[in-house]
Amino acid sequence: MPDVFVEARDLTKTFNGFCAVDGVSFVIHRGEIFGLLGPNGAGKTTTIRMMATTLPITSGDVRIGGYSVSREPERVRRLIGVCPQELALYPELSALDNLVFFGRMSGLGAAEARSRAMKMLDLVGLSERARHRVAKFSGGMKRRVNLAIALMCTPELLFLDEPTVGVDPQSRNHIFETIQGLRDEGMTCLYTTHYMEEADRLCDRVAIMDGGRIVALDTPEALKSRLGDPTTVTLEDVFLHLTGRRLRDEG
């Protein structure tokens, strides 16, 4: 029986009467890469923000490593690392300064933060550019810095909210390899993306969300089997089958 590390139960978020996340429940096992897929406005980012303690939960709860997100957010913050969709970093500072700063805010001492920052920059292939200003970096390099920052606190659960948006294939591949390496070391990941082939390649299980609800949850292979031969059916086929072909423009 796999070890349950994350348990979301009836997770709900409403904004001024609009229900963005509607009673979502799922579990994530320790060391698993769990994919959260869905069209724009499906509620993926809202779910991650509630789980990452940055958005108050309207009802329901999430337990991470045994701690309640709504009642013990400080405990939960010690276990998580967040790689947000936005490039949440300081372009005026060097890559090293960015990592050291977030490391110190996560509880590391100055020397420890510096040493870990160099390790993380090495991990994402940026150690040679450590002292360069992030403003001068390409989109792919900035994404890798964004990921490295999330790893500064040695998290047990890593939230990855569309970490490969707008990056070149080389950087994307590097990010994949980094995430797979972290999973092999026992890190649990919650991964959201619009790229179905990414989810197919990386995720052990995926949940497909639409309209704030989970409409399917299983391994990529099992989801594809529901539509036909998994060697010919793609995860995108499954996604479109479950969520429809109607355009989803966020408003």
Add this chain to the structure above:
Amino acid sequence: MSRSSRILALAGKELKVFFADFQQLFFSLALPVVMVLIMTAAFGGETRFHATAYVVNLDRGPLGSELVSRLDEQPGIDVELLDEATADERLGRSQLLSVIVIGPDFTEQLEAGRSPNLTIRRRGTGGDEGQITASYAIAVAHQLVSERLTVARARAVLSGMGADIPEGAVRQKVSALYAEERASPTVVAREEAVAARSSPAAVFLPGMVTMFTLFTISLTSITIVEERKKGTLERLVTTRATRGDLLVGFWLGGVGRGTLQVVLLLGLGWLMFRTLFTPGSFALALVFAVLAVIAVSAAGLAVASVARTPDQANWIGILLAMVMSTLGGSFWSLEASSGIVAALGRLTYNFYANDALRRIIVRGEGLGSPVVLQDLGALAVFAVITWAVALALFRVRRDDK
């Protein structure tokens, strides 16, 4: 890592970003430098007296030129020689307020032991400079008369003693003794500034300092709103930093930036207008300016909580800065305000900062003055109030409910 280390790490990051952002750096640090340089150009960077004496020398002998040359040697006085027609024309057009006219028989009268002909032509009172340069000219003329009298008396004494010394030699010796006296005067007036000297710069500098401290509201609030916009603030929430850590860290960052500004402004003010401060009054002015920065930086946190975009934060900050500068007396003397404006002015923090800084810089008052102490207390109260407002309003998330 302790809470204080996290707070200092955040404040340190704020300063690092500040120094790395050319636009912010220019606005915050280069602008005060430019303002002080403009002030220096306007007021000459000089608080000592300096004036030009306009002289028409009609004298047919050598002593008129001697008077001009000695007047030019006086500290702070420059001489501009004019012909009589030009002088009258410029006086007529109010280009000059006072002209010293050395009469045609100036040397002759002096040599004859009569009062020499020196006329001061002036418009109205002749202005401060005209009156002072005229006094100098009269004093120099007296000096010349005195020298002539000394020569005459010396000759009389020497003749009475039966000494046969040529008049030229007596005159030469007396002139040499007077020249020696002028070079090393027996009475030396030493200047010692016990407090600031009044000058236009002293009047404007306090207002400029408080106006720049008010810009801290914009800078602090824009920084936070931008952090919220790009997601770094939300990311910070997922670290071990508490809301209180973030509040204090951002506030300290704002205090650091504002302190740099006021140190620069006051320091440059002291450098360019040497007699504006004594070390004691400079330190006290700095204390007041930093206290003002402490209060407005907290106001910046409150504005950041209300504003949703950096533009909104900027405009709210500018609006507050302009209204408070106007009401609080940054642009004109506080005594000039009356009625409702004066009453409203007392509700602004910079009223007290301006009052204290003007008392320290212009009047040379210190902590011994009850009014300065009262201003200090009022600033402390404002700092506490702005902190309380910031504490109540500060939001780290865009959609905090």
